Amino acid sequence: MAYQRTEITPEQIAEQEAVAARLREHFCAGGKTPLALVDTYGCQQNESDSEMLRGYLSEMGFGFTEDEFAADVVVINTCAVREHAEMRVLGNVGALNHSKKARPEQIICICGCMVQQAHMAEKLKHSYPIVNLVFGPHELWRFPALLEQTIRRKKRVFAVEVADGSIAEGAPRTRQGWPKAWLSVMYGCNNFCSYCVVPYVRGRERSRRPEEIVAEARTLVEQGYKDITLLGQNVNSYGKDLGCGTDFAGLLRLVNDIPGDFRIRFMTSHPKDATEDLFRAMAECEKCAHHLHLPVQAGNDRVLREMNRGYTAAQYLEKAALARRYMPDLVLTTDIIVGFPGETDAEFADTLRLVERVGYDAMFTFIFSPRVGTRAAAMPDPMSREDKQRNFDRLLETANAISAEKQAAYIGTVQEVLVDGVGREAGMLTGRTKNGRLVHFPGETGRIGEFVRVKITASNTWALSGETE
Ligand code: SAH
Ligand code: SF4
Numbered sequence: 001m002a003y004q005r006t007e008i009t010p011e012q013i014a015e016q017e018a019v020a021a022r023l024r025e026h027f028c029a030g031g032k033t034p035l036a037l038v039d040t041y042g043c044q045q046n047e048s049d050s051e052m053l054r055g056y057l058s059e060m061g062f063g064f065t066e067d068e069f070a071a072d073v074v075v076i077n078t079c080a081v082r083e084h085a086e087m088r089v090l091g092n093v094g095a096l097n098h099s100k101k102a103r104p105e106q107i108i109c110i111c112g113c114m115v116q117q118a119h120m121a122e123k124l125k126h127s128y129p130i131v132n133l134v135f136g137p138h139e140l141w142r143f144p145a146l147l148e149q150t151i152r153r154k155k156r157v158f159a160v161e162v163a164d165g166s167i168a169e170g171a172p173r174t175r176q177g178w179p180k181a182w183l184s185v186m187y188g189c190n191n192f193c194s195y196c197v198v199p200y201v202r203g204r205e206r207s208r209r210p211e212e213i214v215a216e217a218r219t220l221v222e223q224g225y226k227d228i229t230l231l232g233q234n235v236n237s238y239g240k241d242l243g244c245g246t247d248f249a250g251l252l253r254l255v256n257d258i259p260g261d262f263r264i265r266f267m268t269s270h271p272k273d274a275t276e277d278l279f280r281a282m283a284e285c286e287k288c289a290h291h292l293h294l295p296v297q298a299g300n301d302r303v304l305r306e307m308n309r310g311y312t313a314a315q316y317l318e319k320a321a322l323a324r325r326y327m328p329d330l331v332l333t334t335d336i337i338v339g340f341p342g343e344t345d346a347e348f349a350d351t352l353r354l355v356e357r358v359g360y361d362a363m364f365t366f367i368f369s370p371r372v373g374t375r376a377a378a379m380p381d382p383m384s385r386e387d388k389q390r391n392f393d394r395l396l397e398t399a400n401a402i403s404a405e406k407q408a409a410y411i412g413t414v415q416e417v418l419v420d421g422v423g424r425e426a427g428m429l430t431g432r433t434k435n436g437r438l439v440h441f442p443g444e445t446g447r448i449g450e451f452v453r454v455k456i457t458a459s460n461t462w463a464l465s466g467e468t469e
Contacts, residue, residue: 003204005241008141008168017172019144020059026151027072028061036062037071041089042079044231044267045202046112048182049140050077053111055172056143068099073107073147078114080197082369086114093128100130107150109133111140116201119372121160135159137202141168164188165203169212179226179449180420185213185251189233191270193297194308194375195337195368198233207239210246214254221260226418226449227432230255230266236273249281256285261451263418263434264288268295272310274319279326290327291436294320295335299354300347303340306379313354320358331361331435338395339368339388341379348391355398361406361437362462363399367392400461407437407459414469415439417454419447433464440465 027034036057040050053075054064065071074096079085093110100106108131114120116136124131133150135143139159150157165188175181186207189199213230220228230251232238238248246254248266255264264287269278271294282288294316298304301312311319324330336351355363367388370377410433417431417439429443431452440463441454456466 003164003241005206006164006166008166010170013141013168013170016056016142016144017059019148020056023144023148024059024061033063034061034072035065035070036073036075037065037068038075038077039092040077041085042081042113044182044229045184045233046077046079048184048231049112049137051173051175051182052140052171053077053143054174054176058174059172060144068096069102071099071106072103073109074099075109075111078110078112080113080117080120080201080371082366084369086120089114093124093131097130107132107147109135109147111135111137113137113197113201115160117197117372118160121158125156125158131156133157138163138165141166141171163203165206167206167208169208179224179418181220181225181228182231183213183216183220183228184208184231185235186232186238190237191234192308194306195340195371197371197374200373202233205234205237205241207242209242210239210244210251210254213251214258217255218258221258221262224449225262226451227263227265227420228255230264233268234270234273235266236269236275236278247277249275249277252281252285252288256287262287265291265436267293269293271296271316271319274323276322279323283326289435290329291331291333292323293333296354297335297337298340298343298347299351300343303343303347306342307340307376313350317354317357329435331437332358333362333364334358334360335364335366336395337366337368338392339383341368341376341381343383345391352395352398355395355402359402359406360399362403365392365395365399404459404461407461407464410437410456410464411459412456414453414455415464417441417452419443419450419452421448438463441468443468
């Protein structure tokens with residue numbers, strides 16, 4: 001499959017910014033500050049995409065709100081990975097009927113992976129007349145032009161053509177997560193795991209140039225960000241399309257060389273492409289968290305083959321063991337799908353066994369959700385939902401018991417924690433250890449963005465708690 005790499009030029013982004021400036025006059029007429037609500041579903045890449053949407057909206061003069069009744073523009077950035085996320089989006093779009101009735105001039109935009117599927121765009125066109133603008137992930141960089149079209153033409157706009165995807169450098173960003181920042185290193189996916197919709201909606205793998213990534217990381221560090229997560233659907237194929245000699249391990253080293261006191265994380269790693277070179281780079285780069293999110297999906301070889309994952313359970317175990325040899329303090333997390341079409345109870349038992357053998361620090365578990373157009377959606381799927389749920393509950397019980405045990409081992413240790421937010425209870429802060437464990441502890445909000453030492457005194461399945469030293 002030939003893929004034509006399309007780069008959006010700085011001139012094209014400048015054009016969008018010129019449109020944003022025109023829209024600023026439109027929205028800010030009479031000196032008012034318009035408000036936008038940006039609601040994000042799904043993965044970190046979507047969070048990162050929403051930063052670009054907010055960046056353009058800021059240039060148009062918008063402030064931000066979480067109240068749909070106060071919003072002049074609503075943007076819902078959707079996810080398509082499982083049906084559950086789509087149902088939530090459709091429910092929330094339906095609920096906007098009320099705010100649209102109260103403010104008929106409100107502009108409702110739906111973007112992201114869900115609408116890049118033809119059947120979903122059709123559904124919005126026919127069943128959700130309140131929606132004004134629909135655009136897929138490939139159109140994100142020209143959000144101002146699409147919004148202007150919607151306003152000027154007073155017509156609904158749908159921009160969801162099938163595309164391989166492009167790379168846009170230099171678009172504005174309004175970030176929200178200080179002291180943590182997302183940094184995309186590549187987009188799209190070529191793996192076509194048989195259950196997954198991502199390659200269809202996000203297009204082919206394309207890497208940003210290392211110098212662009214390093215420049216952005218450097219700016220983030222200068223701005224005081226302390227925790228940078230490098231993002232890609234499969235970061236281990238970074239650079240293959242560029243042929244510039246920098247692979248992901250090389251990229252890690254380049255970012256690690258940026259002077260400053262900060263941490264580097266990344267996700268996601270596909271096990272078939274995780275190499276010894278990567279583990280060595282992780283171990284040697286002093287800023288890199290020893291955290292590997294290595295989604296296994298299943299522990300049975302027939303199921304893994306049907307999923308088109310490209311590894312066996314034994315090969316996965318070998319990789320996990322090798323990573324741990326390089327980093328004895330490695331935090332290992334994973335994703336698992338229960339109830340893939342045709343998975344038997346005996347095959348599921350292999351997943352349980354693998355989970356017990358690896359001993360994950362945390363797991364994200366999902367029941368298989370058929371996605372339109374994927375190979376797995378057409379496979380015979382005889383197991384009942386109740387039986388899948390029973391297996392899912394068993395897996396969760398096992399996972400939670402292992403996590404709780406791993407977490408308890410931190411009690412009595414002192415961890416360096418980056419303070420990143422306030423807790424739910426008054427006077428409490430949240431933070432992360434270097435390797436990504438969540439910690440709750442008492443402290444002043446002024447300490448957000450600082451590294452502090454916390455003595456761990458208690459733990460549960462998901463979090464540690466303690467006192468600053
Ligand atoms: N690129 C990443 C993950 C993308 S989706 C990777 O390859 O690891 C995140 C997780 O959602 C996947 O790891 C998988 O466990 C789950 N997932 C994807 N498609 C799914 C489906 N159709 N049903 C249930 N879970 C799914
Ligand atoms: Fe989906 Fe597989 Fe690509 Fe991950 S690697 S995004 S699971 S197709």
